[in-house]
Amino acid sequence: MTTITLTTEDYAALVAERDGLRDACDGLNGEVRTLKVKVSLLEERLKAHLRKLFDAKSEVRGTEQKDMFFNEAEALAPTGAPVAEEATSDIEIPAHTRKKRGRKPLDPNLPRDIVRHELPESERVCAHDGAALVEIGVEISEQLDIVPQQVRVIQHQRVKYACPCCDEGIKVTPAPARIITKGLLTASALAWVVTSKYMDALPLYRQAALLSRFGGDLSRATLAASIVKVGEAVQPIINLLRDHLLDADLVHADETTIQVLKEPGRAAQTKSYLWAQASGTGPPIRLFGYAPGRGAKQADALFAGIKPGGVLMSDGYEVYGGIAQVHGLTHLGCWAHARRYFVEAEAVLPKASRVPEQIPTQFIAAIAELYAVESAARERKLDAEKRRHLRAEKSSPVLARIEGMLLAHLHVVVPNSLLGKALHYLSAQWPKLTRYVENGAWPIDNNLCENAIRPFVVGRRNWLFADTVAGAHASANLYSLVETCKANGIDPYAYLVNLFSKLPAAKSADDFETLLPWLLATTSK
Incomplete structure (x- = not known):
């Protein structure tokens, strides 16, 4: 056995080296733990990204949880039995009567063309005694018929009058007022374009292609210009809707992104925002407003004039907290x-x-x-x-x-x-x-506002962006009218035809007030 003799200095150096290696090992172990956490976070982010790309977007749970989520009314109803305190208790799903399956009846409000089918006179004879048969009733069956878009031209002939005695007395019948001065599209055509885009998410280029199949040769640029002009024309109605919304006891708020290509001073790829507001009390109102940013300045403009002491429902975006504080609102979370x-x-x-x-x-x-x-x-x-x-x-x-x-x-x-x-x-x-x-x-949540903003998100997947700032403002106004109609149970197309026809004649605040969706629909019946 070999004996090694170390000096005090050598021993101290070895101990220091050992301690240094231990410290280095501890440091490496710490780095490994940190890297493992980073890897775990990156894997988590990757899975979340892949889920957004490929998984179902619905958050609905499995059958068991879905039953608990939607059918718990019976489970919570008073039964006289003690209520268990633990969340893990079983929930019995009550039995229900299964509805008879069958074809859903057609909407009774749809117009109906009656087609009578009669036997030839030679067959209206009783086979037993030869007596003439008499009508005792009918058997009814119905089919749904679809008439494709009918494009027609409304030709306005303004009669001219002249004095037979001189050349100075010529008069021409005035042209009827139009929502777009010298506009090419009728109120009905404009309403079709608006509802096709903002309700059915049909981009303008596809609308133009569809119209061309029926003889309506209109360019996308013509349709876009009409959208912008009619969106500007309805601004008085939007202003009144905003006044009513800000006077509501409860207001919901949310926002989503929109890309505007031609915005002065900003790159085409820059995100802009569409702010959504919905009334939680009073007449159902859904309002959208375009803004280039998502900061307090834009929010202040949208909530200016809100009734103090009201209630604001929103997600956790900090700007809403500032709005609630400034205006003395009770702030609810989603x-x-x-x-x-x-x-x-x-x-x-x-x-x-x-x-x-x-x-x-x-x-x-x-x-x-x-x-x-x-x-x-x-x-x-x-x-x-x-x-x-x-x-x-x-x-x-x-x-x-x-x-x-x-x-x-x-x-x-x-x-x-x-x-x-x-x-x-x-x-x-x-x-x-x-x-x-x-x-x-x-x-309990902000779903009322999120549901109102969802059609815009769906439409955005089809048309992707707004071309100009004016187009973004027009889209916000028209979305507001369509979604407010839907919230009130009003057919957006029928309302817009009525609105576009009557709006040119409105002059006073009272005139515009009568054109609000829930009022115009009532007076039109």
Whole structure:
């Protein structure tokens, strides 16, 4: 055995080297842990991106959760049995009577052409005694007939008059007022173009191609110019709608992006925004406004004049918080938006790992219980006060449980992960999210506004962008009219034909007031 003798200095050097290697190893281990977290976050982001590209966009749960989400009214109804406190209790889905399957009847309001089918006279004889048969009734069956677009020309002949005694007395019948001065399209044609684009998401170039098949040879540029002009012409109606909306006790707000190609001082690729507002009380109003940005300056202009002391429902975008503070509004948070974060966090988990014990799944299930209470209230057609009592009894304990889960996981999950973002969003919005239980008339989410903005998002996939700022403003105005009509149960096409016909004659504020969707539809019947 060989004995090695070290000096004190050599020993100290070896110890220092060992400690240095340990520190280096610890540092590398730390770097490995950091890199693993980064890799995990990148994989999560990749899965989320792939899900947006290829997975179904719906957030509807599986059959079991969907039943709980929409059919919990019976489960929450008073039965005399004690209510279990644990969220894991089984829910029995009540039986229901299956409806008889059959062909859906055709709309009775559709016009009908009657085609009578009669036997020849030679066959109207009784086979038993030869007596003449008499009519005792008819058997009715119906088919749906579709008449393709009919393009026609309305020729206006303005009669000219002259004095037979001199050359000075010539008169010409005045031309009828048009919504677009010297416009090529009638009110009916304009209404068809507007509803085709803003209700059916049919781009103008496809409209032009469709019209050409029926002899209407109009260019996309002509249709676009007509859209801009008629969108500008309806501005007085939009102003009145805004006045009514800002006077509502409850206002919903949201925004989405829009690309405007020819905007002065900005690149074509720059994002602009379409702001959406919806009335939660009073006549249903859906308003859209174009703005080049998403900041407080643009929001201030849209909410200028809002009734102080009202209620604002929105997502967690910080600008809305400033609006609520400036105008003294009660600010409500959107549970659908909060839930969406947890849905995204759950979606990136391996399918084999998506079990009820997962944190995102637990939050989603708890939020579903909140919505089950709302479903029960709708099923029972509860008024605001009874809804408030139901929320206090059923929703408040669930909110307390969600808050406990939030506090348990908030500081132990990586903040930049999808789950971390979901938890931090929930934490930041918690006071706004829980406020709805204080008043039975307050909504649980902002779906009313999101549903109004969805047709624009669908249409945007087809026409992709607005060409000019004027076009973006016109689109916002026309979308507002179409969606307000839909919210009031009014046929947008019929309303727009009526509006475009009567708007040129409107001069005073009272005249314009009578042209609001819910008033014009009533007076036109």
